[in-house]
Amino acid sequence: MPNETGALLYAATTSKPVRGAAVDVLNGSTIVASTTTDGNGAYSVTVPPSTLLIVRVKAQMSQGGAGPSWDVTVRDNTNSNAIYAMETPAFSSGISASLVRDIHAPSGWGGSSYSAPRVAGPFALLDTVYTAQAKVLSVAPSTAFPLLRVFWSENNVPGGNNPAAGQIGTTFFSNATDGRAIYVLGKEGVDTDEYDASVVAHEWGHYYQSAFSRDDSPGGSHAMTDLLDRRVAFSEGWGNAWSGIALGRSNYTDSVGAGQASGSNVNLTAGLTSGAGWYREASIHSILWNLNSQVGFKAIHDTMTGSFKNGIAVTSIHPFAAAFYAAAPASASNLSALLAGQAINPAADPFGGSETNNGGVSTALPMYNQATPGATYSACVINQAGTGNKLGNFAYLRFTVPTARNYTISVSGASATDPDFVVYHGGQIAASDGLGSSESAVVALPAGESVLVIDDFNNTSQSTAASPSAQTPTCFTVTIQ
Template sequence: MLLALAAGCPGGGDGGGGGGGGGTQVTLNGTVTYDFVPATYARDKAPLDFAATVKKPVRNAVVQVRQGTKVLATTNTDEQGKYQLSFLRSLKGSTSLEVLAKTSNPQIQVEDNTDGNAIWAIGTSTLPTTDSTLNLHAGHGWTGTAYDATLRTAAPFAVLDSMYTAARSFMAVRTVTFPALKVNWSPDNVPQGGDKSAGFISTSHFSPSENEIYILGKEGADTDEFDAHVIVHEWGHYFESNLSRSDSPGGPHGRGDVLDPRIAFGEGYGNALAAMLLPEPLYVDTVWAGAGGTLASFGIDAENEPLDTDDPTPGVFSESSVHRLLYDIFDSGTAESYDKVAAGLGPIYDVLVGTQKTTDSMTTIASFVAALKAQPGVNAADVNTLLARYQMGAIASEWGDGDTKMRNMYAEARTLPYSNNIAFEGGYEYNTWQQNQYYVFTGNGSRVTVSASSPADDVGITVYQRGKVVGQADETLVGTETLSLTTQQNSKYVVVLTGFKESTGEYNVAISIKSP
């Protein structure tokens, strides 16, 4: 049975015993498993291939014997899903065995955001009176045409295991301490915005403000629990926020978009990381489409482009280009003449938690590649060959030197006062290349005032210092935005100028940076 235990219930640690009132010591052992349903993107297979369901072990999960709210014994499953614990079976009160959707190393727990953040669990309230083997299994609950809600117990464990796989992949190559992570999955989580406690989560996503992940689960709308790439993609944003850094503005993005390079990197990185960590190059996302709620799927191959290319505008502003470039940097053993780079996961981790985190520039493919080339054993010429494959220049610095388009994102205010005019293109999202420009200046230890204006259109300005927002102005719908800040001597600052014009057509924006 699928249970929802109070979010604060204890767990983890080595097996032990307890309980008052005397009783008989009982030792239980067994194996805990769950159904994993492959998500597919092939014409001859169902989007969720229930016929190919695999029984997987529930790894590192907290196992408890409980008497009411009291924990009599606790342990964790091993990598094969096996557990063993002993407890004193009291003559008073009933006892239960429960397996929580919660790991201890790293600490991840899957909660029901629509039920007071209770931790998901499976268990049994019928325990033997003598030493016994007791196996537990979480099934997918699919009947052939729909889910049986009472049997749909595998979902939170599938979500948990995908994220556990991601974390342990990094832990296998580097010493990493991950901050505790809460993940929210519910069969009521729908792709609509609103009250998250009622399931209106908009989409599967990582919430930086909460430092939590939300996963869709509504049958007939969108169920992501078996979409492992979607889950690890969102875990990748948690990784960025807690161990690395992301300057991405977020927002909508899709095939062929010419994006602000911050979000092009962030989304391409998320897809590529899922392919690296699972490891499986084919990204698949399933969705329930149409009035009848028919399952469908779409996919992105990190290794091969389809004949009808999904990357019509390759380069530094394309998340698809970033996705495949990063995967080619990681992988090994390919027969592709342009791919001689096989950096593996360790150096990629080092870049993400090192220079990518501390760069003076924005976090883009330029800052990543420049740092990667400085890693021991990485051949810069081979990286340049890969860059050329995706129509990127031979990036040589965090500012994009070597790639004209990337370098032109940064206008340098070498001396203050500085002023400039730029033409933006309306009708595009606020997170696209057409509506963004960066300006770089060096702090002088004094106050600096930044202003931007467009007579008839909405613009905003944000000032960053090594990824930290130190100034922001976006209060008026038209006219001038102004902010002032005290700068640090010789420190680099990046001003991001963003336009929000929704109607098509070119419009002019003036910017000034001055120090009185």
């Protein structure tokens, strides 16, 4: 249980039911009965009399059929991706009419460190997913959740890139070719996240975006003090807000360090009193958290899974607002006030054409420039707010083509640059990431409007240590023909 600083308080440990988990009753290696625990952690099966049995509970939730469905497993990425389980000692079923066998997952905490197997960890993770799913089911009871694997190990550490050895870098969501997954840190005394329900629910929020909505974020590091690219700010702000929405909490906590005795605690309600804007994850999470408090989750869910999902504009707070106004017009004033309170223009324009807050970054506005196929256009980026995924690192162009066919998109810059670009039309439809100062690709474009997003992969043309006034943009020549 986290305290007000986000640290774990082992003295305040409480037992919780293992909800929705798969239960097998075995005689040796033979399964004689199977069931699932209910919302209270209870289960009931019929077994043969006078038989030697064990009860095994797996860190797995599954339900098939035509109605709501899901398949979630918690696995050890450092042990051939095996599913975690716990089991009772062997016992005889006897000849009585009923028999009770409870099973408890101990934390393994010995008072100052972990001194026994950390059996409870995987089931804590499963419980957070159960809670997140339940929130969605409360407004969309027939939801079919795509397969999700959660990978956790007590060997999972920050840094590196070898999950089989526990080197996962950080707790994160992945939608790779092998399916949707959440990787969770677990290294004692460094960073453990199995009991940091806010962190796990945040990553499940990205799973939600991937499964039911849309997320155009390029990812990368982010902090509350950062001026972020619009896609990153919305994605991370959504994840923070969703954690509170799902868990019924107004704060976001994360433990870290020796004895898990340090941490952070973020008030999701507060937002920012200065420096607010569409480029701040704290602004976004405060808007979404307070919006949920005022109007409930259904309107937000309808927005995330509705026109926001397939719009032309990339994912950010402006297309969310436009989609929300359409999905929940009776609550439009609630969102407008929250946007204005965080220095975001509340107009119903997915492209943010009326936005006046540039965060002090020279190239941030207009949010989209217009490009004309067949003509030459200049697109500029700047590292004024930092590098990688920060405000100004990307240039956004809107363009319209009359017919569906192959078009050649070319972006070129000075010799020290390495331009890359992504094309969106209701989601990403093409990307280019070659080397050199000139980038060109043939893209099959549908008729109508699309968005071109350009960045400089090198991201070294301007020093982030320089004062903003001393920095000048790096510009590229763009053609679409």
